[in-house]
Amino acid sequence: MSSIADNIESVTRRIQKATLAAGRPVESVHLLAVSKTRPAADLREAFAAGQRAFGESYLQEALDKIAALADLDGLEWHFIGPIQSNKTRQIAASFDWVHGVDRLKIARRLSEQREPQLPPLNICLQVNIDNEASKSGCRLEELPELVAGVGQLANLRLRGLMAIPDPQQDDQGLRSSFHRLADALAELRHRFPDAGPLDTLSMGMSDDLELAIAEGATWVRVGTALFGARN
Numbered sequence: 001m002s003s004i005a006d007n008i009e010s011v012t013r014r015i016q017k018a019t020l021a022a023g024r025p026v027e028s029v030h031l032l033a034v035s036k037t038r039p040a041a042d043l044r045e046a047f048a049a050g051q052r053a054f055g056e057s058y059l060q061e062a063l064d065k066i067a068a069l070a071d072l073d074g075l076e077w078h079f080i081g082p083i084q085s086n087k088t089r090q091i092a093a094s095f096d097w098v099h100g101v102d103r104l105k106i107a108r109r110l111s112e113q114r115e116p117q118l119p120p121l122n123i124c125l126q127v128n129i130d131n132e133a134s135k136s137g138c139r140l141e142e143l144p145e146l147v148a149g150v151g152q153l154a155n156l157r158l159r160g161l162m163a164i165p166d167p168q169q170d171d172q173g174l175r176s177s178f179h180r181l182a183d184a185l186a187e188l189r190h191r192f193p194d195a196g197p198l199d200t201l202s203m204g205m206s207d208d209l210e211l212a213i214a215e216g217a218t219w220v221r222v223g224t225a226l227f228g229a230r231n
């Protein structure tokens with residue numbers, strides 16, 4: 001079995017290869033290590049191999065790991081799960097990024113509950129890019145209103161968009177989903193120049209990160225390819 005350090009190296013190589021093939025600068029794509037369900041010891045191992053950004057989906061589990069790893073300097077915590085309104089206070093207190101915001105009510109609470117002495121919380125709006133019945137995320141048509149609202153919130157920094165395409169599609173279908181998300185971001189940047197940096201596309205996972213990078217991903221969220229299959 002390969003070690004976590006080996007896996008980080010091979011995923012990093014995949015990212016670099018895809019980034020260069022797309023004619024993009026190597027530093028333009030970041031690796032988010034999705035560590036949900038993995039023990040703190042695995043994150044420590046990834047940290048020793050140079051990984052700093054970790055993505056978690058379950059709040060209590062994440063808070064336990066954040067506490068267990070408080071001795072490590074420079075960790076960056078990303079919340080990537082669905083967000084219930086009774087969880088926003090703890091998310092605003094403990095995370096650097098939130099990728100799954102899909103309604104204004106949640107964004108307002110995160111901004112109100114973010115301590116103003118902390119840096120603004122980085123936000124991505126999640127889009128249900130293939131209009132799947134069971135998936136979180138807003139519809140593309142709802143984005144302008146959301147961006148206009150979230151762009152006003154003092155303690156948030158609107159970084160961009162996040163999506164998880166319908167995994168049943170073939171490569172061409174996945175690529176077209178990523179492409180639609182990238183188009184939507186470009187349009188929003190043009191229409192709302194003051195809403196935030198809008199410099200981020202959080203898209204691509206273990207099996208499709210190359211396709212996402214070809215379409216402009218700036219964060220790929222990778223779990224299985226780093227840590228192995230989840231229980």
Ligand SMILES: *Cc1c(COP(=O)(O)O)cnc(C)c1O
Pocket residue numbers: 034036057080081164205206207221222223224225
């Ligand atoms: C679990 C998860 C991932 C990682 O998926 P892998 O296929 O294991 O790489 C990425 N994004 C989100 C939102 C997730 O919940």
